[in-house]
Amino acid sequence: MSPPEGELRAYRLTLAYDGTNYFGWQRQPEHPTIQACVESALAEITGDERVKAYASSRTDTGVHAIGQSAVFRTCRWQAAADKIPFALNTKLPADIVARDAIDVPLDFHPLRASTGKRYRYQIYNARKADPLGARMHWWVRKRINLTAMREAAAFLVGEHDFFSFQSTGSPRQNTVRTVSQLTIEGQQHMDGDLYTLEIQANGFLYNMVRNIAGTLVQVGVGRERPEWIRDVLAAYDRRVAGATAPPQGLCLMEVYY
Amino acid sequence: MSPPEGELRAYRLTLAYDGTNYFGWQRQPEHPTIQACVESALAEITGDERVKAYASSRTDTGVHAIGQSAVFRTCRWQAAADKIPFALNTKLPADIVARDAIDVPLDFHPLRASTGKRYRYQIYNARKADPLGARMHWWVRKRINLTAMREAAAFLVGEHDFFSFQSTGSPRQNTVRTVSQLTIEGQQHMDGDLYTLEIQANGFLYNMVRNIAGTLVQVGVGRERPEWIRDVLAAYDRRVAGATAPPQGLCLMEVYY
Numbered sequence: 001m002s003p004p005e006g007e008l009r010a011y012r013l014t015l016a017y018d019g020t021n022y023f024g025w026q027r028q029p030e031h032p033t034i035q036a037c038v039e040s041a042l043a044e045i046t047g048d049e050r051v052k053a054y055a056s057s058r059t060d061t062g063v064h065a066i067g068q069s070a071v072f073r074t075c076r077w078q079a080a081a082d083k084i085p086f087a088l089n090t091k092l093p094a095d096i097v098a099r100d101a102i103d104v105p106l107d108f109h110p111l112r113a114s115t116g117k118r119y120r121y122q123i124y125n126a127r128k129a130d131p132l133g134a135r136m137h138w139w140v141r142k143r144i145n146l147t148a149m150r151e152a153a154a155f156l157v158g159e160h161d162f163f164s165f166q167s168t169g170s171p172r173q174n175t176v177r178t179v180s181q182l183t184i185e186g187q188q189h190m191d192g193d194l195y196t197l198e199i200q201a202n203g204f205l206y207n208m209v210r211n212i213a214g215t216l217v218q219v220g221v222g223r224e225r226p227e228w229i230r231d232v233l234a235a236y237d238r239r240v241a242g243a244t245a246p247p248q249g250l251c252l253m254e255v256y257y
Numbered sequence: 258m259s260p261p262e263g264e265l266r267a268y269r270l271t272l273a274y275d276g277t278n279y280f281g282w283q284r285q286p287e288h289p290t291i292q293a294c295v296e297s298a299l300a301e302i303t304g305d306e307r308v309k310a311y312a313s314s315r316t317d318t319g320v321h322a323i324g325q326s327a328v329f330r331t332c333r334w335q336a337a338a339d340k341i342p343f344a345l346n347t348k349l350p351a352d353i354v355a356r357d358a359i360d361v362p363l364d365f366h367p368l369r370a371s372t373g374k375r376y377r378y379q380i381y382n383a384r385k386a387d388p389l390g391a392r393m394h395w396w397v398r399k400r401i402n403l404t405a406m407r408e409a410a411a412f413l414v415g416e417h418d419f420f421s422f423q424s425t426g427s428p429r430q431n432t433v434r435t436v437s438q439l440t441i442e443g444q445q446h447m448d449g450d451l452y453t454l455e456i457q458a459n460g461f462l463y464n465m466v467r468n469i470a471g472t473l474v475q476v477g478v479g480r481e482r483p484e485w486i487r488d489v490l491a492a493y494d495r496r497v498a499g500a501t502a503p504p505q506g507l508c509l510m511e512v513y514y
Contacts, residue, residue, distance in 0.1 A: 016447065018388045064389055066447060085385060095388045099448055128342060131275045131352045132321055132508070136389065190273065190323060191356055251389070 008075040010108055011084060013038075013053070014100040015068040020135050020248065021095060024060045025068070034059070034096060038070060041091035045084070046076040056110040056255045057117065060207075062247035064136065067099075067118075067254040071110045110255070116180065118200040118253045121213040121245065126192020137194065138213070138249035144195065144220035146186045151226035152219040153182045153197075155233070156212060163236045165215070167207035167244060178202045184216075198253070207244050215242035265332040267365055268341060270295075270310070271357040272325040277392050277505065278352060282315045282325070291316070291353060295327060298348035302341070303333040313367040313512045314374065317464075319504035321393065324356075324375075324511040328367045367512070373437065375457040375510045378470040378502065383449020394451065395470070395506035401452065401477035403443045408483035409476040410439045410454075412490070413469060420493045422472070424464035424501060435459045441473075452477075455510070464501050472499035 015038065023031035027039070035053055042051045055070040077084065084101035092098065104113075122137040124130050125144045130137070156179050163175040181200040186193050197216070199209055215232060218224045232241045272295065280288035284296070292310055299308045312327040334341065341358035349355065361370075379394040381387050382401045387394070413436050420432040438457040443450050454473070456466055472489060475481045489498045 016388050018391070066389065089385060094386070094391060097386050097388045099385055128346060128356055129351070129354050131273050131354045132323065132393065134275070134351060135392075 005075045006078050008073060008106065009077065010071055010073045010104045010106045011077070011081055011101050012104045012108065012110065013070045013072070013084070013088075013098050015070055016066045016097045016099055017064060017068070018095040018135065019059060019062050019064045022061070024063065025055050025058045034065075034068075035070075037093060037096055038088075039072075041088050042072055042074070044091045045087040046074045048074050048076045054110055056114055057204075057252055059250075059252055060247055063250045063252070064248075065252040066120075068252050069110050069114075069255040069257075071104060071108055073106065114255050114257055116200060116202045116256045117204060118181075118198065118256070119204070119209045120251045120253050121197040121199070121209055122249045122251075123195040123197070123213070123217065123245075124189065124192060125195060126190065128191055130190050130192075133189075133194070135248055136251070138246050140217055140221070142221040144193070144217065145222065146184065146193075146195065146220070148222070148226055149195070149216050149220035150184050152216050152224075152229045153184055155226070155229035157182050160233050161236065162205055162208055162233070164232050164238055164241045165208045165211040166205035166238060167211060168238070170206040172205055175205055177204065177208075182212075209250055210245045210247065211238075211241055213245035213249065217245065218242040262332045263335050265330055265363065266334065267328055267330045267361045267363045268334070268338055268358050269361045269365065269367065270327045270329070270341070270345075270355050272327055273323045273354045273356055274321060274325070275352040275392065276316060276319050276321045279318070281318045281320065282312050291322075291325075292327075294350060294353055295345075296329075298345050299329055299331070301348045302344045303331045305331050305333045311367055313371055314461075314509055316507075316509055317504055320507045320509070321505075322509040323377075325509050326367050326371075326512040328361060328365055330363065371512050371514055373457060373459045373513045374461060375438075375455060375513070376461070376466045377508045377510050378454040378456070378466055379506045379508075380452040380454070380470070380474065380502075381446065381449060382452060383447065385448055387447050387449075390446075390451070392505055393508070395503050397474055397478070399478040401450070401474065402479065403441065403450075403452065403477070405479070405483055406452070406473050406477035407441050409473050409481075409486045410441055412483070412486040414439050417490055418493065419462055419465055419490070421489050421495055421498045422465045422468040423462035423495060424468060425495070427463035429462055432462055434461065434465070439469075467502045467504065467507055468495075468498055470502035470506065474502065475499040 085098035088098040342355035345355040381394040
């Protein structure tokens with residue numbers, strides 16, 4: 001059943017998943033994770049039990065992805081790279097899908113090689129919840145002012161030290177990042193509004209998008225003024241910013257190379 | 258804890274739910290259903306254990322609703338009707354939400370009083386699945402031609418005998434219905450297209466929307482020509498139409514009064 005050994009090759013997968021039922025990307029001994037599922041499916045299609053998958057981003061428990069990228073190496077896949085997703089999808093659970101696979105150099109590193117990433121954060125603003133979208137958004141009851149939230153967001157665009165937006169747990173030496181895009185679109189949805197925040201940067205700190213979302217909502221609901229964002233950036237203190245927004249609103253959209 | 262008894266009153270609820278984890282609306286002895294959850298929550302807020310909820314539509318296993326309507330009667334709710342949803346939502350599971358409640362006459366019948374209903378059916382057309390939307394659409398791999406599907410849909414608009422689109426199990430004497438609207442919109446989504454079919458009629462036969470969706474996809478993927486829909490209508494034979502499309506694509510959007 002195992003394909004014969006050949007030359008060692010590296011492949012970059014593009015993965016989409018509904019993270020609701022997983023304890024994030026990274027393999028854990030006692031809990032289901034995306035990495036464990038992907039590696040197990042890769043082992044099945046290659047016959048190589050030791051195959052490892054390395055992602056560009058270790059998404060947290062409950063966080064989703066449309067364009068996660070992960071790299072694996074094997075000498076046991078002889079067909080074209082673009083056949084990998086079809087083989088893999090027959091072995092993956094329904095909430096994880098391989099969208100694409102391409103050949104990459106053997107020393108390709110999915111995070112270091114990337115020039116940036118884009119995330120989406122969705123907020124549903126209404127007095128009653130939307131049960132159909134609940135797995136994909138943060139439900140905020142208090143009325144949000146989109147204009148105020150957009151004004152606040154504008155202070156985050158460009159190169160800044162995002163230390164105040166970094167959760168503890170995975171600290172980075174250098175907390176300066178460049179946010180090249182931060183948009184918030186609103187659309188009428190059921191009995192309220194669905195706000196979609198899209199943020200693109202050359203890199204992200206731990207929980208940075210969820211901390212930005214939580215902080216912008218403080219402005220949106222009128223607890224703080226838009227200019228307060230400047231103070232938060234200048235404070236270099238995580239406690240000054242808003243609370244971390246819940247995971248289900250977050251989705252890794254694309255990793256740029 | 259129970260509110261005191263007062264005058265008997267009737268209320269019409271508007272309900273939204275993710276039907277994934279339920280065996281449809283109608284109460285069943287061994288399985289979780291929407292009706293059982295709603296009645297149990299109503300019993301909690303009214304203190305009336307015998308309260309019954311009657312829906313305009315007995316949605317099937319896995320079918321969703323944004324605008325289901327259901328009526329209940331009690332003499333134990335003394336506050337304004339619009340307070341009911343907030344009370345009820347604290348007792349309902351997260352995948353069922355009461356959006357609204359209004360006073361109705363005691364003899365109000367949620368189906369007979371209605372002048373029509375609108376359903377949505379979503380189809381995701383791509384070679385690889387979308388795991389984030391999988392609970393809300395039918396994944397069709399074979400390429401769909403939207404123009405052909407729209408041409409086919411046009412034959413169903415107006416007054417017709419929809420006998421061929423009625424599944425067995427809940428037969429109606431009169432199978433003539435008037436479809437006042439049947440639109441199909443397409444939008445690019447992930448690696449494919451998401452097609453949203455919206456159908457409004459003065460009434461629906463058992464599985465009518467899912468049978469229409471299954472039949473239109475036969476045309477969309479090129480197995481039949483659009484004009485074939487005329488033959489299906491004329492055949493008065495369920496076996497001539499396409500297979501019943503799966504439940505997760507279906508959502509009851511609105512009941513008109």
